[in-house]
Amino acid sequence: DVKVTQSSRYLVKRTGEKVFLECVQDMDHENMFWYRQDPGLGLRLIYFSYDVKMKEKGDIPEGYSVSREKKERFSLILESASTNQTSMYLCASSIPNQPQHFGDGTRLSIL
Amino acid sequence: KQEVTQIPAALSVPEGENLVLNCSFTDSAIYNLQWFRQDPGKGLTSLLLIQSSQREQTSGRLNASLDKSSGRSTLYIAASQPGDSATYLCAVPWGGNNDMRFGAGTRLTVKP
Numbered sequence: 001d002v003k004v005t006q007s008s009r010y011l012v013k014r015t016g017e018k019v020f021l022e023c024v025q026d027m028d029h030e031n032m033f034w035y036r037q038d039p040g041l042g043l044r045l046i047y048f049s050y051d052v053k054m055k056e057k058g059d060i061p062e063g064y065s066v067s068r069e070k071k072e073r074f075s076l077i078l079e080s081a082s083t084n085q086t087s088m089y090l091c092a093s094s095i096p097n098q099p100q101h102f103g104d105g106t107r108l109s110i111l
Numbered sequence: 112k113q114e115v116t117q118i119p120a121a122l123s124v125p126e127g128e129n130l131v132l133n134c135s136f137t138d139s140a141i142y143n144l145q146w147f148r149q150d151p152g153k154g155l156t157s158l159l160l161i162q163s164s165q166r167e168q169t170s171g172r173l174n175a176s177l178d179k180s181s182g183r184s185t186l187y188i189a190a191s192q193p194g195d196s197a198t199y200l201c202a203v204p205w206g207g208n209n210d211m212r213f214g215a216g217t218r219l220t221v222k223p
Contacts, residue, residue, distance in 0.1 A: 102154035104153050
């Protein structure tokens with residue numbers, strides 16, 4: 001089975017901090033994705049990557065950046081955390097045009 | 112722009128009932144549609160994937176149908192159980208980069 005692991009289930013940070021969310025997949029998938037999920041808004045794509053060192057903006061990239069130095073790892077970075085970035089963050093991976101597999105999510109609170 | 116809508120937002124049924132969850136999408140040029148389950152505080156688990164050439168997919172008590180021309184999909188759950196309580200989301204691919212568009216989900220509660 002595909003395993004997508006997010007480094008933290010719960011995280012509490014302060015405004016202005018630089019925050020790193022890590023995601024690792026073990027199935028050699030080319031594609032990796034970062035979403036945030038908010039009540040009433042569903043999942044929204046922040047960034048995705050289709051290869052090492054490649055990245056594309058999703059619907060809501062503002063305030064975020066990503067890093068993909070190795071195929072199995074995709075990091076989401078909040079450059080200067082703000083309270084409106086409090087959310088559930090979900091990472092996913094896939095082979096192109098195949099179903100996405102999700103991690104368990106990181107619930108991030110920015111105080 | 113692709114928009115995905117799920118109705119109702121929440122549904123509560125007694126155990127044993129058969130039920131239908133609805134998903135609609137605005138752009139019918141899709142090549143598949145996926146149904147997910149999400150338990151509270153957890154990630155998404157894929158339930159069923161329907162290719163655009165298919166009209167139905169079945170897995171156990173779950174049956175998903177797809178009508179591309181009308182922009183609709185349904186997820187039928189037979190003989191519901193309390194363990195089916197979760198949020199169910201549908202999603203369709205969008206754009207050429209494996210992006211997906213998700214509905215906001217239907218929160219299902221099955222009462223014993």
